[in-house]
Amino acid sequence: MTSRSQRDTKLRLVNQQPIAAVRRAAQARRTGPPRPPDGTPANAELAALARAVLADAARLAYWADPADTRTGRAARSGPLHPEPSGTLPLAELQLAAAALKLTHDQVAAAWDQARLAGLIEIRDGTARPGWRLRAWTGDDTAILRGWVALFDAWSLYHPAPALGDLSLIAEVVEAAPQLLSLLHLSSGPVAVEALLDLLTARVAELRTERHEPPTEQPDGAAAPLAALLEWTLDALVGVGALRTRAGATEDVVLTELGSWAVWVKLEQICVAAQGPAGHIEQSAEDLLRACAQYSPGPARTEYKAWLAARPVRQAVGELLDVARGDDALLRGLAFEALRTVGAPAEPAVRAVVDEPMLRPYAVLWLAEEQGLEPEEQAALLTREEATWLWVDTAAAVAEHGESQLLVGHLETALQGPVPRLLEEIRATGHPRTVQVLVALASAHPDPALAKAVRRAAFEVHTGGE
Numbered sequence: 001m002t003s004r005s006q007r008d009t010k011l012r013l014v015n016q017q018p019i020a021a022v023r024r025a026a027q028a029r030r031t032g033p034p035r036p037p038d039g040t041p042a043n044a045e046l047a048a049l050a051r052a053v054l055a056d057a058a059r060l061a062y063w064a065d066p067a068d069t070r071t072g073r074a075a076r077s078g079p080l081h082p083e084p085s086g087t088l089p090l091a092e093l094q095l096a097a098a099a100l101k102l103t104h105d106q107v108a109a110a111w112d113q114a115r116l117a118g119l120i121e122i123r124d125g126t127a128r129p130g131w132r133l134r135a136w137t138g139d140d141t142a143i144l145r146g147w148v149a150l151f152d153a154w155s156l157y158h159p160a161p162a163l164g165d166l167s168l169i170a171e172v173v174e175a176a177p178q179l180l181s182l183l184h185l186s187s188g189p190v191a192v193e194a195l196l197d198l199l200t201a202r203v204a205e206l207r208t209e210r211h212e213p214p215t216e217q218p219d220g221a222a223a224p225l226a227a228l229l230e231w232t233l234d235a236l237v238g239v240g241a242l243r244t245r246a247g248a249t250e251d252v253v254l255t256e257l258g259s260w261a262v263w264v265k266l267e268q269i270c271v272a273a274q275g276p277a278g279h280i281e282q283s284a285e286d287l288l289r290a291c292a293q294y295s296p297g298p299a300r301t302e303y304k305a306w307l308a309a310r311p312v313r314q315a316v317g318e319l320l321d322v323a324r325g326d327d328a329l330l331r332g333l334a335f336e337a338l339r340t341v342g343a344p345a346e347p348a349v350r351a352v353v354d355e356p357m358l359r360p361y362a363v364l365w366l367a368e369e370q371g372l373e374p375e376e377q378a379a380l381l382t383r384e385e386a387t388w389l390w391v392d393t394a395a396a397v398a399e400h401g402e403s404q405l406l407v408g409h410l411e412t413a414l415q416g417p418v419p420r421l422l423e424e425i426r427a428t429g430h431p432r433t434v435q436v437l438v439a440l441a442s443a444h445p446d447p448a449l450a451k452a453v454r455r456a457a458f459e460v461h462t463g464g465e
Contacts, residue, residue, distance in 0.1 A: 040260055047140035049257050050147035053240035057113035058136055059100055061120045065129045080127040086115060109157075109238065116153045117146040118343050121370055131371025149343040150239050151261050152312055158235030161227050168203070172228040174311050175202035177265070179232070180254070183242070184262040189251035196229050265308040280309045284318035285325075288333040296336075303340040316341060316348045323358055328432065329396035335361045343369065360389040388428045395432035398439035 041049070051058070064080045080092055088096070088111045096107045114120040118132040135142035150157065154176075160169045175198075182198055183190050203225065233252055236242040241258030244251070254262065279287045279302055287306050291299040307315050316338065323334035338345045349365050352358045360381055367377040381389065425433060438454070 036260065036263055040263070041256055043140055043144065046257060046260055047143045049240070049255070050143050051136070053147060053257065054113055054117055054119065054143070054150070056100070056102060056106060056110035057117060057119055058133065060096060060107065060110045061114045061129055061133045063096055063099055064114075064120060064127050065133075067129075081125055082122055082127055084125075086122060087111070112157050113150055113239070116157055116343065117150040118369075119146065123370070134371075145342065147240070147257065148261055151241055151258070152344045154232075154235040154239050154241070158231065158238050161231055165224065168224060169228060170311075171203045171206050172199065172225070172232060174206060174314075175199055176232055178202050180236075180241075180258070180262045181266060183252070183254045184259055184266065189253040192229070192233070192250050192252065195233075195252070196226055199229050200225055280306050282306075284315075284334070284337075285322045285330065288319075288322060288330045288337065291337075292329060292333060299333075299336070300340055303337040307337070307341060312341065312344045313348070316345045320348060320352060320358070323361065324355070326431075327396075327399070328392045329399065331358075331361065331392065332396060335365050338365060339368065356388075360385045360392075383424070384428065387424045388430055391425055391428055391430040391433060391436055394436045394440070395430070398432075398436055 066079055080088070083089055088108065093104055093107050093111075096102070096111075097104050100107065102110070111120070114130075115122065118130040119136075120133070121128050121130040132142050132146040155173045179195055179198060182195070233242060236258070237244070237252075240255060241261065242252050243255050279290050282290070284306075287302065291302050294302065310318075319334040319337050323331045325331070338349060346366065346369060349362050353362045353366075355362075363380050363385070364377050367380055372380075378386070422437075425437070430436075
């Protein structure tokens, strides 16, 4: 009996996450979830509080949806087209204010909340209802995650004062978790003056950590920090994480939502730091290499702890830098970690869509964040991009997986006959094409197919036809 001709070998499409083929399951300790502090409301109550904070944002998102019939569409037909900056045009703002009986400032604030919480998404210059709006009434977890996305993006929700010192603003944003931790641990109101002292000390620590020389402090040097603290507190009040104590404008206290969110982040850091698998002090690359050994659940726990210990912008930048490297496995894992970040990572991911090496991953990440189904996500990639992604994933499998995984990965290709697959693989120009083909030829049990793959590897290596 002769072996099958490679021309008769058909390949079938298998829908799966690109990096799933290279994960090796690891035994993880099975412990119960940590218990929140006494007095923390149940998730259903927290979700009700989040819906209350986002009520105007949800009304505006429904109003912005031309398909929605509950809010009166006579004032406008067709979708909204925001400004390039993402803000609502003045004419639309006026229409929304009249329809929803809100002031212009309230509409502008609700619009920012809706965008940052995922109730509204802007694609190709058009505002559309986000998937969290569809989950508004029935999915408490989705609403809480939307509010947390807004909470994490507080510095974007409320513009910083124009002080001209962007580095100082960045330092204040980086110091904000310490302020929130103090408020949480205090379990009650904290004086603004005490927060200013902590902020001043934390900014000095950050500059010492960067080995910056001490600078002369002119008279009134605390004024910019006081203004930035006021900005921080106003923004956190605006997203529903803080409130001013009744009758005491100089004291602030965490809301129940804010206290819960800070507890979650502190718990993530503490659990990771105390356990043998803690990676919060490691680089992004070391984190991802360690998480390659974990199953998805424990890996996500590590990602969350690592992210909670860093400003979002810094963490996202480090992950994308790793994704630009030579290791295809780390590239896929970096985007897995970015899925844990969620909406706050979207601007940075959109910014790399035009980078050929990252484009397929970024397109799929954005599509998933927008709630598209796997089939809809795959349709966003061109044939060439899908083939490049297949080769990149195969490179990860070849380097980090086992031979049978690579053979199995062959079945996930979009192409039909093997000759067509090989032709398109050769056309991608992927730097690991030869290594992938050689590994596949060595692993495949069909001699005829292995021979064809080996020949293709030789032709790519020599530049032949």
